[in-house]
Amino acid sequence: MVESKGISQLSLDQYRSRVRRIYDGPAGAVLKFGSFLSLHEPLVGHLLRSRRFDVSRFESILDVGSGAGQILGHLTRHASPTARLVAFDLSQQMLCRARSRVKDVRPQFVAGDMVQLPFASESFECITCGWVLEHLPDPRPGLAELERVLKPGGSILLLATEDTFYGAMVSRTWQCRTYNRRELSEACHEVGLPWKEQLWFTRAHQFFRMGGILAEAKKPDGNQPG
Numbered sequence: 363m364v365e366s367k368g369i370s371q372l373s374l375d376q377y378r379s380r381v382r383r384i385y386d387g388p389a390g391a392v393l394k395f396g397s398f399l400s401l402h403e404p405l406v407g408h409l410l411r412s413r414r415f416d417v418s419r420f421e422s423i424l425d426v427g428s429g430a431g432q433i434l435g436h437l438t439r440h441a442s443p444t445a446r447l448v449a450f451d452l453s454q455q456m457l458c459r460a461r462s463r464v465k466d467v468r469p470q471f472v473a474g475d476m477v478q479l480p481f482a483s484e485s486f487e488c489i490t491c492g493w494v495l496e497h498l499p500d501p502r503p504g505l506a507e508l509e510r511v512l513k514p515g516g517s518i519l520l521l522a523t524e525d526t527f528y529g530a531m532v533s534r535t536w537q538c539r540t541y542n543r544r545e546l547s548e549a550c551h552e553v554g555l556p557w558k559e560q561l562w563f564t565r566a567h568q569f570f571r572m573g574g575i576l577a578e579a580k581k582p583d584g585n586q587p588g
């Protein structure tokens with residue numbers, strides 16, 4: 363894992379204030395434009411619309427690190443109309459931005475840190491977590507919390523910046539880290555979230571190994587053998 367400015371040395375309080383300083387301020391305000399220009403937001407829409415990650419099968423979805431609602435907006439379009447949707451973020455400002463951008467009455471907006479999720483164990487069938495783990499000093503406590511609140515058999519759509527040249531530029535801009543694909547997969551496996559499948563935005567992304575790390579992780583269903 364590549365680090366930006368000794369991120370793994372930061373205490374919980376230090377990284378929380380760093381995240382809030384970045385995202386509450388002007389950088390957070392322009393994030394929605396960046397996501398659109400980098401095509402991340404439309405590409406996530408393509409992924410969900412094409413049902414390569416089919417969110418319509420879930421009745422409860424938690425979007426961790428909602429930001430300006432880049433993934434949440436797509437969830438409101440492609441999830442079941444009866445699904446419970448929860449947007450979660452450390453930055454109150456980002457939650458306000460998501461609320462004003464996503465014109466749908468369903469999502470509930472909750473502020474907090476993903477390493478201490480304020481939800482009961484096994485309360486969601488699906489979690490989306492896009493470009494958030496990069497900010498944690500260590501991904502494991504955050505991943506362990508995702509595992510805890512996910513129902514057995516539930517799925518996580520995980521998106522993360524990869525340790526490529528492009529990823530290094532992103533990590534500089536957002537003062538975050540990048541991940542090695544294998545190491546992130548191992549960290550997920552360690553907390554009980556083995557990857558079911560690696561995903562790519564398009565065939566071109568797969569061919570050129572671009573677009574960062576996208577994976578569907580699954581919490582094993584206790585009732586299923588093996």
Ligand SMILES: C[S@@+](CC[C@H](N)C(=O)[O-])C[C@H]1O[C@@H](n2cnc3c(N)ncnc32)[C@H](O)[C@@H]1O
Pocket residue numbers: 381385397426427428429430431432433450451452453456474475476477491492493494497498
């Ligand atoms: C790069 S943005 C990603 C936004 C959106 N998920 C997307 O797909 O574009 C990262 C977001 O994660 C939030 N975040 C960072 N660390 C967090 C944490 N520990 N708990 C909850 N949210 C966090 C930030 O406040 C920010 O809104």
